[in-house]
Amino acid sequence: MYKLIKDSISNEINMVRRLSDGACIPFAEANRDYQEFLAWKAEGNEPEEAE
Amino acid sequence: MASINLQGDTSGSISISAPSVAGSNTLTLPATTQTLATQNALGVRNLFINGDMQIAQRGTSATGVTTSGYNTVDRWRVTTNIAGTWTHSQDTDVPTGQGFTNSHKLLCTTANSSLSASSFIQYQQKFEGQMLQHLKYGTSSAESLTLSMWLKSNKTGTYVVRLFQTGNNRAIHKTFTIDTADTWEKKTLTFTGDTTGVLANDNSSELEVNLWLVAGSNYTSGTQDGDSWVSYTASNTAVDLTVNLADAVNNYINITGVQLEVGDTATPFEVMPYDMELARCQRYFCSSFNAGVAPANGVVASVASIFSAYDNTTGWSAWIPLPVKMRTVPSMTAYRDSVAGTDGQWATYDSGYTTLSSTTLSPGGTDNGFYCNGSRSSAFAAHDTYLLRGNFTADAEL
Numbered sequence: 533m534y535k536l537i538k539d540s541i542s543n544e545i546n547m548v549r550r551l552s553d554g555a556c557i558p559f560a561e562a563n564r565d566y567q568e569f570l571a572w573k574a575e576g577n578e579p580e581e582a583e
Numbered sequence: 584m585a586s587i588n589l590q591g592d593t594s595g596s597i598s599i600s601a602p603s604v605a606g607s608n609t610l611t612l613p614a615t616t617q618t619l620a621t622q623n624a625l626g627v628r629n630l631f632i633n634g635d636m637q638i639a640q641r642g643t644s645a646t647g648v649t650t651s652g653y654n655t656v657d658r659w660r661v662t663t664n665i666a667g668t669w670t671h672s673q674d675t676d677v678p679t680g681q682g683f684t685n686s687h688k689l690l691c692t693t694a695n696s697s698l699s700a701s702s703f704i705q706y707q708q709k710f711e712g713q714m715l716q717h718l719k720y721g722t723s724s725a726e727s728l729t730l731s732m733w734l735k736s737n738k739t740g741t742y743v744v745r746l747f748q749t750g751n752n753r754a755i756h757k758t759f760t761i762d763t764a765d766t767w768e769k770k771t772l773t774f775t776g777d778t779t780g781v782l783a784n785d786n787s788s789e790l791e792v793n794l795w796l797v798a799g800s801n802y803t804s805g806t807q808d809g810d811s812w813v814s815y816t817a818s819n820t821a822v823d824l825t826v827n828l829a830d831a832v833n834n835y836i837n838i839t840g841v842q843l844e845v846g847d848t849a850t851p852f853e854v855m856p857y858d859m860e861l862a863r864c865q866r867y868f869c870s871s872f873n874a875g876v877a878p879a880n881g882v883v884a885s886v887a888s889i890f891s892a893y894d895n896t897t898g899w900s901a902w903i904p905l906p907v908k909m910r911t912v913p914s915m916t917a918y919r920d921s922v923a924g925t926d927g928q929w930a931t932y933d934s935g936y937t938t939l940s941s942t943t944l945s946p947g948g949t950d951n952g953f954y955c956n957g958s959r960s961s962a963f964a965a966h967d968t969y970l971l972r973g974n975f976t977a978d979a980e981l
Binding site: 562 | 786787898900910911912913914915916917927943944945946947948954956978979980981
């Protein structure tokens with residue numbers, strides 16, 4: 533499970549929090565955690581909305 | 584001292600001299616046309632990082648391991664699927680007289696003697712493509728690679744090592760045997776260069792070295808595909824593996840002194856200074872915790888940064904640099920300090936500790952540092968300074 537995060541400076545959504553361990557995962561193509569998130573999303577899952 | 588003198592075609596000469604020593608000593612040269620480097624070219628020849636298992640930023644022991652991941656020793660990943668339960672540890676059992684201080688131990692704590700078709704355990708390290716361009720893969724000049732390693736296990740038999748090109752879906756394999764139980768043995772394998780598969784010149788995973796320890800029928804039911812580079816076929820992957828390391832509790836394997844180098848000759852293990860090896864590991868994973876301390880909440884904070892509040896709101900940001908530039912923008916995890924707070928939250932201190940109600944460690948698209956963004960219930964005083972305490976991990980592993 534994931535939750536979208538807004539950047540506090542730009543106010544743009546550019547990360548997702550992995551709720552199992554609190555890790556902040558950037559939207560970076562070479563980041564393997566981001567690739568796992570994309571795979572999870574491709575299975576039809578949706579992250580929680582950002583606050 | 585006796586000498587052989589080689590006279591140059593036109594001028595000059597080279598002398599090869601044998602020192603006056605007792606007995607007969609052998610100097611073995613590689614069986615290939617090469618230039619014997621005698622200066623500068625001999626350093627940083629081990630493609631593996633942390634081949635002697637001396638760096639363990641994630642802690643020295645992990646119990647109850649049933650899934651794939653990086654546990655304990657840096658850079659070494661164990662991929663696991665339906666193959667029992669394991670303890671991974673940075674161990675002090677090492678081969679005698681080799682100068683190693685650590686090995687990586689995998690110990691079976693719950694067995695799986697009846698494997699599923701998709702069961703496997705691979706001991707693995709992945710390489711960035713930009714670290715491998717000197718292999719000249721995809722050209723007629725592709726270089727051979729020689730793997731050498733020390734192993735000890737209670738399970739004798741034939742094991743499989745497979746090199747796998749992630750981007751090209753190509754593979755090559757070699758086998759070796761552990762001949763004697765509970766005894767350190769050194770194994771050496773040479774892999775021919777691949778004249779077909781071009782490795783991308785970037786920071787993505789382009790090559791894996793996989794030591795197969797457990798394999799279900801999905802990986803053993805095919806045919807042995809020789810020891811040259813071929814298109815990857817899953818069922819051919821571990822046909823020669825005769826061992827199921829997961830078939831009994833207390834099965835184990837210790838590994839150290841792992842080296843992968845260009846050429847067809849295994850040279851002595853290249854010892855890297857601790858600080859250099861740590862910095863190389865930190866390109867892929869780093870933390871604020873002391874060496875060997877497993878990341879956790881409630882550990883004394885190693886990050887104690889001072890920041891100035893820019894206004895009197897409850898939100899703020901502070902920039903924390905990372906020790907090295909990482910492979911890519913890392914995933915960040917926050918841990919609370921030992922003095923106060925809620926798990927996963929950092930704290931601020933002025934006249935007392937105030938736990939943050941939200942801590943977000945944001946690399947902001949960079950690979951060299953991150954913002955700690957947070958908010959708390961009580962407003963900051965504009966332009967006052969505060970102490971910020973907490974720990975972090977940054978993960979950019981392949």
